[in-house]
Amino acid sequence: MQTNFTPEQLADPHVATSEKILRKCVHCGFCTATCPTYVTLGNELDSPRGRIYLIKDMLENGRPADEEVVTHIDRCLSCLACVTTCPSGVDYMHLVDHARMHIENTYRRPFKDRVTRNLLAAVLPYPRRFRLALRAAALGRPFAGLFRRVKGLAPFAAMLDLAPRQVPKSSGSRPGTHPSVGTRRGRVAILSGCAQPVLKPQINEATIRLLTRLGIEVVAPAAEVCCGALVHHMGREEQALESARRNVDVWLREIDNGGLDAIIVTASGCGTTIKDYGFMLRLDPIYAEKAARVSALAKDVTEYLATLDLPEQEPKRLTVAYHSACSMQHGQKITTLPKTLLKNAGFTVRDPAEGHLCCGSAGTYNILQPEISATLKARKVKNLEATTPDVIATGNIGCITQIATGTTVPILHTVELLDWAYGGEKPAMLVS
Amino acid sequence: MEQIGFLPPKPAVLSRRREIVGDLKDLLPEGCLVHEPRSLVPFETDAFVSYRRAPLAVALPETTAQVAAVLKYCHRYGIPVVPRGAGTSLSGGAIPQEDAVVLGLSKMTRILEVDYANRTATVQAGVTNLSISDAVSADGYFYAPDPSSQLACTIGGNIAMNSGGAHCLKYGVTTNNLLGVKMVLVDGTVIELGGKALDAPGLDLLGLVCGSEGQLGVVTEATVRLIAKPEGARPVLFGFDSSEEAGACVADIIGAGIIPVAIEFMDKPAIEICEAFAQAGYPMDVEALLIVEVEGSEAEMDGMLQSIVEIAGRHGVKVVKESQSATQAALIWRGRKSAFGATGRIADYICMDGTVPLSQLSNVLRGTAEIVARHGLRVANVFHAGDGNMHPLILFNANDPEDAARAEAAGNDILKLCVDAGGCLTGEHGVGIEKRELMRHQYTDADLAQQMAVRAAFDPQWILNPSKVFPLEGRPAV
Numbered sequence: 001m002q003t004n005f006t007p008e009q010l011a012d013p014h015v016a017t018s019e020k021i022l023r024k025c026v027h028c029g030f031c032t033a034t035c036p037t038y039v040t041l042g043n044e045l046d047s048p049r050g051r052i053y054l055i056k057d058m059l060e061n062g063r064p065a066d067e068e069v070v071t072h073i074d075r076c077l078s079c080l081a082c083v084t085t086c087p088s089g090v091d092y093m094h095l096v097d098h099a100r101m102h103i104e105n106t107y108r109r110p111f112k113d114r115v116t117r118n119l120l121a122a123v124l125p126y127p128r129r130f131r132l133a134l135r136a137a138a139l140g141r142p143f144a145g146l147f148r149r150v151k152g153l154a155p156f157a158a159m160l161d162l163a164p165r166q167v168p169k170s171s172g173s174r175p176g177t178h179p180s181v182g183t184r185r186g187r188v189a190i191l192s193g194c195a196q197p198v199l200k201p202q203i204n205e206a207t208i209r210l211l212t213r214l215g216i217e218v219v220a221p222a223a224e225v226c227c228g229a230l231v232h233h234m235g236r237e238e239q240a241l242e243s244a245r246r247n248v249d250v251w252l253r254e255i256d257n258g259g260l261d262a263i264i265v266t267a268s269g270c271g272t273t274i275k276d277y278g279f280m281l282r283l284d285p286i287y288a289e290k291a292a293r294v295s296a297l298a299k300d301v302t303e304y305l306a307t308l309d310l311p312e313q314e315p316k317r318l319t320v321a322y323h324s325a326c327s328m329q330h331g332q333k334i335t336t337l338p339k340t341l342l343k344n345a346g347f348t349v350r351d352p353a354e355g356h357l358c359c360g361s362a363g364t365y366n367i368l369q370p371e372i373s374a375t376l377k378a379r380k381v382k383n384l385e386a387t388t389p390d391v392i393a394t395g396n397i398g399c400i401t402q403i404a405t406g407t408t409v410p411i412l413h414t415v416e417l418l419d420w421a422y423g424g425e426k427p428a429m430l431v432s
Numbered sequence: 433m434e435q436i437g438f439l440p441p442k443p444a445v446l447s448r449r450r451e452i453v454g455d456l457k458d459l460l461p462e463g464c465l466v467h468e469p470r471s472l473v474p475f476e477t478d479a480f481v482s483y484r485r486a487p488l489a490v491a492l493p494e495t496t497a498q499v500a501a502v503l504k505y506c507h508r509y510g511i512p513v514v515p516r517g518a519g520t521s522l523s524g525g526a527i528p529q530e531d532a533v534v535l536g537l538s539k540m541t542r543i544l545e546v547d548y549a550n551r552t553a554t555v556q557a558g559v560t561n562l563s564i565s566d567a568v569s570a571d572g573y574f575y576a577p578d579p580s581s582q583l584a585c586t587i588g589g590n591i592a593m594n595s596g597g598a599h600c601l602k603y604g605v606t607t608n609n610l611l612g613v614k615m616v617l618v619d620g621t622v623i624e625l626g627g628k629a630l631d632a633p634g635l636d637l638l639g640l641v642c643g644s645e646g647q648l649g650v651v652t653e654a655t656v657r658l659i660a661k662p663e664g665a666r667p668v669l670f671g672f673d674s675s676e677e678a679g680a681c682v683a684d685i686i687g688a689g690i691i692p693v694a695i696e697f698m699d700k701p702a703i704e705i706c707e708a709f710a711q712a713g714y715p716m717d718v719e720a721l722l723i724v725e726v727e728g729s730e731a732e733m734d735g736m737l738q739s740i741v742e743i744a745g746r747h748g749v750k751v752v753k754e755s756q757s758a759t760q761a762a763l764i765w766r767g768r769k770s771a772f773g774a775t776g777r778i779a780d781y782i783c784m785d786g787t788v789p790l791s792q793l794s795n796v797l798r799g800t801a802e803i804v805a806r807h808g809l810r811v812a813n814v815f816h817a818g819d820g821n822m823h824p825l826i827l828f829n830a831n832d833p834e835d836a837a838r839a840e841a842a843g844n845d846i847l848k849l850c851v852d853a854g855g856c857l858t859g860e861h862g863v864g865i866e867k868r869e870l871m872r873h874q875y876t877d878a879d880l881a882q883q884m885a886v887r888a889a890f891d892p893q894w895i896l897n898p899s900k901v902f903p904l905e906g907r908p909a910v
Contacts, residue, residue: 002780002830026772027477027481028479041539042540043466043492043536044490045466049519053474054473057474068468087772087774088774
């Protein structure tokens with residue numbers, strides 16, 4: 001569609017990128033149909049096309065963000081279902097990233113929002129702080145009902161609801177090198193992550209067990225930090241880029257000292273971001289090329305497993321409802337791979353209806369937008385339960401936490417089931 | 433683009449903006465009225481994005497009663513009302529104007545009843561076309577008309593434009609599949625037309641409403657026919673060395689009395705665009721492609737295909753390629769149905785919708801190519817060939833005003849060519865603002881006067897979607 005930018009505006013590389021993205025949109029409206037917030041709220045302003053238009057108007061006029069724009073951009077889950085749907089190839093992800101950055105730089109949020117966001121940005125990416133916060137949450141849980149009733153405190157109620165009853169002691173992937181069992185077939189780094197090892201250390205434990213059993217040496221670098229996705233989605237670009245640079249350095253060191261076949265990511269939300277490091281750091285002359293190298297090496301654990309030719313296993317009498325995380329299917333376009341792995345491993349796999357719709361987790365969304373998130377969760381759980389599964393499998397910690405609060409069906413990471421199928425212990429959650 | 437005009441906004445309405453917004457707020461639940469000027473901008477256009485007019489306010493009612501309340505209010509004060517479904521119109525049917533209240537049906541998305549005994553579904557107007565089929569698919573049924581935008585477009589919009597689609601060759605367009613509506617008249621009166629049976633006594637007002645482009649009232653509920661899914665369906669690709677040969681082949685298939693479910697046409701530029709998006713395996717070394725879908729039992733499909741292959745052979749068909757799996761069949765259709773949007777990958781476009789007798793298909797394809805070349809532009813053709821419903825996509829650069837003006841002029845010439853070939857201006861997208869002034873090329877003054885008289889019988893003040901369909905000059909005074 002037509003755009004209206006001056007050459008001076010286009011001199012800003014972020015604006016130039018957004019202008020190219022906007023030019024591709026033909027305003028056909030297909031994206032509205034698969035957008036979880038449009039489907040829920042029925043307002044063009046809460047659809048990708050409406051947001052694209054709001055962003056276009058704001059950028060063309062060189063305006064600071066205002067409350068209206070912020071309201072509707074904040075409601076975007078960044079699930080990227082629209083990107084899968086869009087026939088014209090509009091790169092909505094980078095457009096909304098730019099808008100979030102613009103909001104962060106030009107808009108002053110109300111006090112309560114600032115406190116909530118600062119708190120999330122200061123705690124979630126840091127495992128030690130996060131573990132402490134979860135212990136504190138256990139004490140705060142009795143107040144959740146009270147918080148829910150006070151306007152502006154709903155995010156705190158959501159946090160308390162999401163916090164697990166018990167905080168696991170282990171931390172998933174211990175830093176260091178986990179040697180392969182038998183002949184070494186390959187060497188990979190594993191992203192330790194930030195929130196995941198605190199909430200579900202079993203995921204990386206299972207990954208390391210499975211990979212080393214398959215002859216892969218797995219290294220968990222010590223100096224690695226959060227991938228930056230959480231703050232990136234809040235528009236805190238500098239903080240996100242700092243994380244990205246630090247991780248790029250860490251992984252490049254590993255490449256130099258022993259080589260890496262892949263950087264294994266077990267949370268698809270993080271995978272989408274690490275695969276985007278090359279774009280995020282494109283304007284940094286020192287890091288642009290290095291970041292692109294790292295992005296090319298990043299693989300979801302299921303992508304890597306698919307290269308290892310796992311043998312077909314005897315059928316297990318267990319029905320798995322596969323929930324494809326948005327960051328998996330829309331962000332990384334990994335759609336059938338995890339299901340094929342599960343089927344080969346002997347599981348009966350079922351697809352829920354409306355599989356393209358987000359479960360409402362979306363990073364910090366379930367904390368910042370608890371109402372829409374709860375509606376989407378209920379819809380997702382209903383569709384998952386309709387497949388009458390014994391267990392739900394998915395590839396993202398956010399979805400696991402979100403869906404687990406809405407159903408009694410056990411929910412596991414895909415790799416936990418695969419570890420079991422290929423010689424590991426039965427996941428504790430399935431042992432009754 | 434600025435060639436197509438809108439009615440000048442009424443100063444009496446504009447000056448009362450604040451009161452109107454306040455009053456509408458009282459009529460609607462919270463979160464159902466958009467009125468901040470910057471929030472109105474995203475409503476200023478639909479999929480005919482070259483033209484834009486921001487409205488005065490946007491009402492998003494949740495019930496028929498709220499629709500009635502808004503209409504009653506606007507009727508009382510002479511405020512124009514522009515109904516809107518999903519805003520996917522390619523003719524500007526949902527583009528507002530400065531003094532108008534947009535009445536959006538996007539919150540009315542419930543499927544109210546599925547009645548297999550009578551093979552009907554009753555749905556709210558904001559339900560998307562595809563979600564009707566999705567809701568009944570597991571039980572072996574579907575809703576037949578399938579506009580390419582069926583993922584997003586609403587049944588209310590389909591009724592307003594009497595939309596068609598690829599599979600309408602066999603099953604007919606919206607009007608042939610619509611059994612009844614609940615509709616709100618301009619003064620807020622709620623009426624019901626038709627029912628669950630194929631015909632109702634009295635005047636066929638349902639037939640009148642279908643295709644009336646939101647000018648006779650606002651449909652809030654619809655009862656549509658459900659059709660049992662065929663035993664099997666198979667899309668087959670036929671590649672030709674020239675568009676003219678492909679066009680002539682279509683005429684011969686239909687002329688031989690063979691009616692497949694769909695015959696879709698793509699020329700080389702369209703094939704390249706669709707393949708880039710869908711990777712459906714379209715043949716890339718041909719000048720034109722027909723997607724012919726046959727359905728029924730294996731024997732029925734084989735029999736029909738044999739006749740079609742024979743006819744295609746007489747037209748020098750170069751490639752015949754059957755889809756090898758359900759996945760590939762789905763990709764073939766995904767590519768075809770995304771063709772317009774996918775064109776956005778290479779250029780801006782306007783999409784024509786002229787329909788011609790099949791005997792004229794080859795001539796009009798040639799004429800279209802000549803017109804576009806004369807204006808120094810490029811064209812991609814992708815359309816419902818079996819119906820003779822052509823969709824030349826005229827490619828241009830929206831950031832270049834001269835290019836945009838050339839595209840519009842070329843479009844007008846193509847549509848006139850369709851009419852002169854014995855066809856019409858619009859097969860399924862509606863007149864909207866796009867073809868409004870060309871209505872004089874299609875109809876005599878007497879024809880138009882009669883149509884306007886009918887319209888005025890429903891809406892004497894001309895407040896419903898007023899800038900659309902009828903040429904601005906020569907309207908009766910109101």
